[in-house]
Amino acid sequence: MRDFVVVGAGPAGSRFARRAAEAGHDVLVFEQGTVGEPLACSGHVSRDIWEYTPPGAREELLQNEVFGARFHLGGPDSEPHRFYRDEPVSNVIDRVGLDRTLADAARAAGADLHENHTVLSVTEGREGVRVRVRGPDGVETHAARMVAGCDGPNSRVRTELGLPDPDELLHGVLGFTDEPAAEDFVDVHLTVPRFFAWRIPRGDAGVEYGLAVPPGGDVRDRFESFTAAYGVEPDRRCSGLIPIGPPSRVTGRRSFLVGDAAGQTKPFTGGGILYGMTAADHAAREIDPTDPGTLGDYERAWRDDLRTDIRLGHLVRAGYSFPEPLQRAGMAAFSGEIGVHMDRPSTLFSTDQLRALLSF
Secondary structure, three states: OEEEEEEOOOHHHHHHHHHHHHOOOOEEEEOOOOOOOOOOOOOEEEHHHHHHOOOOHHHHHEEEEEOEEEEEOOOOOOOOEEEEOOOOOEEEEOHHHHHHHHHHHHHHHOOEEEOOOEEEEEEEOOOOEEEEEEEOOEEEEEEEEEEEEOOOOOOHHHHHOOOOOOOEEEEEEEEEEOOOEOOOEEEEEOOOOOOOEEEEEOEOOOEEEEEEEOOOOOHHHHHHHHHHHOOOOOOEEEEEEEEEOOOOOOEOOOEEEOHHHHOOOOOOOOOOHHHHHHHHHHHHHHOEOOEHHHHHHHHHHHHHHHHHHHHHHHHHHHHHHOOHHHHHHHHHHHOEEOOOEOOEHHHHHOHHHHHHHHHO
């Protein structure tokens, strides 16, 4: 019997598999397709990402450094509010390459990772779990002490075990052009319902365009209008769901969710790479596969770490729907040099941010 079966080899799943294997656990990982494909997530991340990658990853994956953002209340020609630092605020990376790098690190740590294996069913018992998968050689059944659901917004593990869904699922669309963009600011447009649209320069790799809206928000038409306003026709596109708001419980009797499956994302951007890997580290530290009682330790640990930033993130997102005069006033008050961490809205109250405001 394995210690853990991990379903999903995105950043959260591969990070947990790596850390659990490094702790001496027997870890089996299943990825539905090829690791990193299809792409359904932005490559704009905080610089903290490199703390979770093996040596040399930055040199391989970095595409651009970002020093700030221009916020627009209209289209590309509208007057922006600039937020910036004198040093890089965030990085743009090869997003597919990140997944593969993290998966390779999990394998190097001893995790047994299999691609092109689709989970068909998951059942919990008193002593463990049974996971049925379909792979290239047919249907297999594997036994483990616990199962980790790291399988994204439409988590099969979550559905099979009756765990609650995230509060909300947004529909996001990404598009890419290949023309090099030697810029160091991203553009954010508060022009879609209850969220935003974005343009991210990726250096020699081109430009990423995207937006997300609640279900029924005419996402494709809005995306067409958004890219047309920039005068571009993306060379390739992808889409996916973005979970917002973790449910009240992400653990079962012998199961737990991590990452997008658990709604461990930033409510104000939808990004979940750093939050998911942070939660994965808590899971690897707290959960003993022989003791189901430690699942509660995981629940407490990740919520204690991320709760404040998730709550503040909801408040930031609420500002996207404020009347335009309030938005203008708010952005005017905070525009200029910033000291805020892009993944941690709690840093709005940090010494760095206070110093930046006083300097402004």
